[in-house]
Amino acid sequence: MKTDWNPILAAEFDKPYWSDLQQFVYDERTSHHVYPPHEEVFAALHLTPYDSVKVLILGQDPYHGPEQAHGLCFSVRRGVAVPPSLQNIYKELESDLGIHPPEHGNLEAWAGQGVLLLNASLTVRAHKAASHQGKGWETFTDEVIRAVDAKPERVVFLLWGASARKKKAFVDTSRHVVIESPHPSPLSAHRGFLGSRPFSRANAALEEAGREPVDWRLPG
Numbered sequence: 001m002k003t004d005w006n007p008i009l010a011a012e013f014d015k016p017y018w019s020d021l022q023q024f025v026y027d028e029r030t031s032h033h034v035y036p037p038h039e040e041v042f043a044a045l046h047l048t049p050y051d052s053v054k055v056l057i058l059g060q061d062p063y064h065g066p067e068q069a070h071g072l073c074f075s076v077r078r079g080v081a082v083p084p085s086l087q088n089i090y091k092e093l094e095s096d097l098g099i100h101p102p103e104h105g106n107l108e109a110w111a112g113q114g115v116l117l118l119n120a121s122l123t124v125r126a127h128k129a130a131s132h133q134g135k136g137w138e139t140f141t142d143e144v145i146r147a148v149d150a151k152p153e154r155v156v157f158l159l160w161g162a163s164a165r166k167k168k169a170f171v172d173t174s175r176h177v178v179i180e181s182p183h184p185s186p187l188s189a190h191r192g193f194l195g196s197r198p199f200s201r202a203n204a205a206l207e208e209a210g211r212e213p214v215d216w217r218l219p220g
Contacts, residue, residue, distance in 0.1 A: 005045045008147050012140055021136030025123050033126035035062050036069040041122050043071025045144070047111035054114040054211055055156045055202055056148050058164040061133065064124045072117035074184075075107035088184040088193065093216060096197045102218045109218050118144060120163065145170045154209035156202040160184055160193060177205040 012018055028034050036043070059073025063083060068076045074086050082090070082105040090101035111117055120141050125131040145167055148155055155176045159165045161183030168178050181196040182188040203213035 003046055004050045005144075005147075008050055009140075009143060012143055017136045017139050021140070024135050025132070028123070028125055028132070033066075034123050034132075035064060035126060036071045036123070040069075040071035044073070044111065044117050044119070047072070047108060048114060048116045050147065050151075052114040053116045053148055053151065053155060054153075054206055055110075055158060055214060056116045056118060056145070057158045057160075058145070058167060059117070059119040060161070060163050061121050061124045061129055062119055064127055064129055064131075066126070069124070071122075072107055072111055073119045074105075075117060076105040078104045078106045080105060084186045085184045085189075088186065088189040092184070092194055092196065093199055095194070096199045097216060099217050102220050104218075104220075107218070110214065110216070113214050115214060116144075116148065120167075142167070142170065149176065154205065154211060156205050158198050158202060160198075161188065177202075179205075 025034065029038070057073060062069035062071070063076060067080050068083070070077050074083075074089060076083060076086070086105050093099050094101060107115075107117055118141060121130075121133050121135075121137040122141070123132045123137070148157075149171050152175075157168070157171050157176060157178045159168060159178060159180040164183075165180045168180065171178050179196070179198050179201050181193045181198065182191045184193045199214075199216050206213050
């Protein structure tokens with residue numbers, strides 16, 4: 001992992017759970033399709049250096065359909081249909097900031113501005129949601145969250161859904177800001193995600209701390 005995350009997370013790679021986790025993922029790849037591809041598992045950390053993190057959005061699993069997952073939560077490759085949860089994120093983005101959504105679902109433009117698009121589990125077996133949960137990824141991504149919490153400057157944590165909201169326990173809310181709501185999934189978005197205005201609230205919290213706001217517009 002040749003990024004500024006490497007010295008922060010290097011100790012994890014020497015722990016017993018890490019070798020067990022990597023063996024598990026290797027075995028899964030030998031007998032099943034696993035997403036995202038090996039070279040994109042850590043894309044969120046490569047595209048958003050530790051030094052630049054100002055917002056953390058936490059998802060659960062990578063998408064488990066063909067060609068969807070590319071290492072950023074809620075994001076899909078260009079040319080892939082925009083998934084329902086992301087459609088609701090776009091709906092809220094338009095309602096909140098008047099930003100008309102693009103025709104694609106690629107969120108790399110956010111990642112490049114310091115929005116860490118982290119999934120709690122970094123791999124998944126094709127067509128089998130949650131199949132790689134509880135295998136060790138959460139131990140690793142919890143350390144990522146703790147590292148972000150250790151940053152001295154304000155970070156905004158966008159926690160959507162019950163699983164993500166549990167991670168609020170890792171956040172020092174005297175320094176950072178947590179904006180939480182139900183998940184943007186069609187099953188729950190109408191229960192409080194839609195209308196929660198996370199994007200304008202995140203920018204207000206950043207500006208209040210003297211940090212540059214995020215330009216949430218996505219190029220076409």
